[in-house]
Amino acid sequence: MIIALDGPAASGKGTLARKLAAHYGLPHLDTGLLYRATARTLMDGDARLDDVAKAVAAARGLALTDFEEDRLRGREMGEAASVVAAIPEVRAALIDMQRAFAQRPQGAVLDGRDIGTVIAPHATVKIFVTASAEARAQRRALELRGRGEAVDYHAILDDIKKRDARDSARADAPLKPAPDAKILDTTDLNVEGALAAALAITEAAIIRA
Numbered sequence: 001m002i003i004a005l006d007g008p009a010a011s012g013k014g015t016l017a018r019k020l021a022a023h024y025g026l027p028h029l030d031t032g033l034l035y036r037a038t039a040r041t042l043m044d045g046d047a048r049l050d051d052v053a054k055a056v057a058a059a060r061g062l063a064l065t066d067f068e069e070d071r072l073r074g075r076e077m078g079e080a081a082s083v084v085a086a087i088p089e090v091r092a093a094l095i096d097m098q099r100a101f102a103q104r105p106q107g108a109v110l111d112g113r114d115i116g117t118v119i120a121p122h123a124t125v126k127i128f129v130t131a132s133a134e135a136r137a138q139r140r141a142l143e144l145r146g147r148g149e150a151v152d153y154h155a156i157l158d159d160i161k162k163r164d165a166r167d168s169a170r171a172d173a174p175l176k177p178a179p180d181a182k183i184l185d186t187t188d189l190n191v192e193g194a195l196a197a198a199l200a201i202t203e204a205a206i207i208r209a
C-alpha cells in the first residue's frame, strides 16, 4: 500500500505521514527533506541557489540516510528549498529515489507536494492536507519557537504565503491536489482529529482497492 500525502507548508502532512506510517508499519519518506538538503548543500558550499549544475550535483549526491534534520528544519531552509524545487533538473534528479522508495515491497508513506500527481500517481491512498494560511503560520511559529528560533508570527505568515505562491505557480510539478485526492482541511482539527480523519480516508480507500 502506498499512501501519498501532499499539501502546503505546515498543513500537518508530515505529522500525519509519520502517524500513518507507524499505524500501518510502513516506511516513511518526508520528500521535503530532499529539497531542503539540496539547498543546504549549496549554501554550505557558498553556491547560488539558482546554479543549476551545482544544484543537480547536490541533489544527485544525497543519501536518504544522512539527513541532519536539525539543520534542515529551520525557517530559512523552507524558503531555500522552495527555490531549488522550482528547478526542473533538480526535480528530475530526485524522481528515481522517491519512486524507488514508493515501490518498496511492503509499501510506503510519502509526503510532499507532488506525490499523488508525479511520484506515485497510482498510490492506494491520496490525501491533500490543507489548512488556512493563518492556522499554518500559528503552527509553524510554535514549532520554530519550540526549536529555539525567535520568530514573528507575521513574518512566518508572509513566508508561508510567498512559498505557497511559488510552489503553486512553478511549471514543473506544482503544488495542487491530484484529481483523485481526498482534501483534508485541518484548520479546525487538532492532531488527533486530523489523524482520525486521515485514518477514515485510508480505510475507505483500502476497502475500495
Ligand SMILES: Nc1ncnc2c1ncn2[C@@H]1O[C@H](COP(=O)(O)OP(=O)(O)O)[C@@H](O)[C@H]1O
Pocket (backbone or CB within 6 Å): 007, 008, 009, 010, 011, 012, 013, 014, 015, 016, 139, 140, 142, 143, 186, 189, 190, 191, 192, 194
Ligand atoms: N492538526 C494540527 N493541529 C495543530 N498543530 C498541528 C496539527 N498538525 C500538525 N501540527 C503541528 O504543526 C507543525 C507543522 O506540522 P507538520 O506536520 O510538520 O507540517 P508539514 O509537514 O505539512 O509542514 C508541527 O509543529 C506539528 O506538530
Ligand SMILES: Nc1ccn([C@@H]2O[C@H](COP(=O)(O)OP(=O)(O)O)[C@@H](O)[C@H]2O)c(=O)n1
Pocket (backbone or CB within 6 Å): 007, 008, 009, 010, 011, 014, 031, 032, 033, 035, 036, 078, 081, 082, 083, 085, 086, 111, 112, 113, 114, 115, 163, 167
Ligand atoms: N515533494 C516535494 C516536497 C517539497 N518540495 C519543496 O520543498 C519545500 C520544503 O518542503 P517541506 O515539505 O519540507 O516544507 P514544509 O511543508 O514542511 O514547510 C517546499 O516549499 C517545496 O518547494 C517540493 O517541491 N516537492
